[in-house]
Amino acid sequence: MTGVVALHQRDFGWVRKGRKKMQKKVLIAVDQSNHAREAIKYAARMGALIKDIGFVLFHVQPMISQYIVEEARTKPKARSQLEALRKKNHQAALDLLENCKTRLTEMGVAAECIELRTGPRDAGVADDIIYAAEAGKYDAVLIGRRGLSAFQELFVGSVTTNLVVHAKQIPVWLVDGTVSCDNVLIAVDGSVNSLRALDHMVFMLSESPKPKIELLHIKPKLGDYCEIDMGDMEADTLSQAMENANQRCLTDFRAQALKMLKDAGFTDSQINFRQVEKRLSPAKAITEELQKGDFGTLVIGKHGMSKSQFMGRVAGTVVQKIQDRAVWIVP
Numbered sequence: 001m002t003g004v005v006a007l008h009q010r011d012f013g014w015v016r017k018g019r020k021k022m023q024k025k026v027l028i029a030v031d032q033s034n035h036a037r038e039a040i041k042y043a044a045r046m047g048a049l050i051k052d053i054g055f056v057l058f059h060v061q062p063m064i065s066q067y068i069v070e071e072a073r074t075k076p077k078a079r080s081q082l083e084a085l086r087k088k089n090h091q092a093a094l095d096l097l098e099n100c101k102t103r104l105t106e107m108g109v110a111a112e113c114i115e116l117r118t119g120p121r122d123a124g125v126a127d128d129i130i131y132a133a134e135a136g137k138y139d140a141v142l143i144g145r146r147g148l149s150a151f152q153e154l155f156v157g158s159v160t161t162n163l164v165v166h167a168k169q170i171p172v173w174l175v176d177g178t179v180s181c182d183n184v185l186i187a188v189d190g191s192v193n194s195l196r197a198l199d200h201m202v203f204m205l206s207e208s209p210k211p212k213i214e215l216l217h218i219k220p221k222l223g224d225y226c227e228i229d230m231g232d233m234e235a236d237t238l239s240q241a242m243e244n245a246n247q248r249c250l251t252d253f254r255a256q257a258l259k260m261l262k263d264a265g266f267t268d269s270q271i272n273f274r275q276v277e278k279r280l281s282p283a284k285a286i287t288e289e290l291q292k293g294d295f296g297t298l299v300i301g302k303h304g305m306s307k308s309q310f311m312g313r314v315a316g317t318v319v320q321k322i323q324d325r326a327v328w329i330v331p
Contacts, residue, residue, distance in 0.1 A: 023052035024204060026173070027138045029129050029159075030057055030100050035144025035175075040100055042175045042326055043142055044107035045296075049182060049208045056115040056136070057100045060128045061089040063121040086120070093118040126162030133170045139204065140328070141167065145176040145319070164302070164319065164329055171200050171331065177324035181296035182211040187286050187314065189217065190253040193301035197330040198257055201299045207265035214272040215257055216289055217250060218282040218314075250275070283317035290325055299328045 028043055030036040043055055064085055071078035097116040105111050122128055133141045145160055163172050186201060188194040198215070205211060254273055261271055276285060290298055300315045315329055 024050060025054050025056065025136070025138045026140045026142050027056050027058050027129070027133045027136065028100075029141065029143040030059055030096065032096065033144060036100075037103070037144075038178055039142050039144045039175045040103050041107065042173075042179050044104055044109055045179060045182070046204075047104075047109045047113070049210060050204055051207060053204075054113045054115065055104065055109065056117055056138070057097050057104075058129065058132055059093045059096055059118045060125050061093050061118060061120045064089070089120065090118070124162070126159045126166060129159075129163060130167050130170065133167075138170060140171045140173050140200075142173040142175065145174040145322070145327075160319075164316075167329075168331055172329045173326055174319060174322075174329065175326045176322050179296040179324060179326050181294050183293065183295045184211050184213050184297045184299060185286070185290055185293060185295040186213065186215050187218070187298065187300040187318075188215050188253065188257070189301075190250045191301065191303075193303045193330075195253065195256065197299050197301040197328070198260060200328065200330045202260050202264045202266075205264075209267070209270070212270050212272065213261065213266060214274060214289075214293060214295070215254075216286065217273075217275045218285050219275060219277050281317070282314045283321060286314065286318055287321045290322070295325070297326045297328060298322070299330065302329050302331045 026043065026046070028039060030040065047053055047055070064082065069082060071082075073079075094116075097118060101111070101114050101116065104114055117132065119128070119132075123131070129141060129143070141163065143160060143163060160172075160174055164174070184201060184205070186194075186198055188198065201213075205213075257273075258271065274289075276289070286298065286300075289295070298318065300318065302315055315327075319327055319329070
């Protein structure tokens, strides 16, 4: 259990020297919860699919009372208590991280592909995770969907919600329950943002022969873009114009998407493109497709068309509905 150093004030530096160079890096936020254990299982599954990937297990230590910190500046006894508390938190973090690493190696991930990082809580659990991910230039953050622990959720709100809302650069992989399938569903709307989501998936899973990839487009309705009550004739005209424009956009998008997939080594037998009519809600349609098609992972853009929050609303709703699935939310 050597090589892990105390880190303070957002100094989430490497805990070991000589890190093996990896093409792709994923930060896994862990604690003692069952949700973190499921995230580790999912990481091991992805480790078997993704070439040249490295994982960093990351734990944010509990915040130390500011009262104790202030007291320690002038009182030797308080200073001693503060140091003892820091050592206790650090040791607990070491034990947790080593335990998580053992789980990963037992599930087939090479020990040299795993790094450990820890530091005290500073701005907040979600903010500290985002800071560490952006500073380390990771390709994704992986976390159990329901947060790091019920105790923390009670006082600081939903960690996962804050991660999704505030992560501006790093894709967030949310895992709910046990994921038992490698197939991937990508929700697309023809926008640059959904192309970015596809690009993230292509980069991470390039040249992987196992998963089947389906691009799913839910046809939007006029109400997704405009809430103004119009006359029947005007609404029909606008709706038809929107449908024509959507189809042209999707045709261009499909051509780009297929080229990206083929260039990344995916075969025709792995790729499928589907377009379905919107039902009660696009989020419901996507979750139904996830279940019917036996997909383990959904990839979706955090935002949709630049002038619409259509896909953005969908992503937020889907996150709340998934069970035994993972969702990659790409900003």
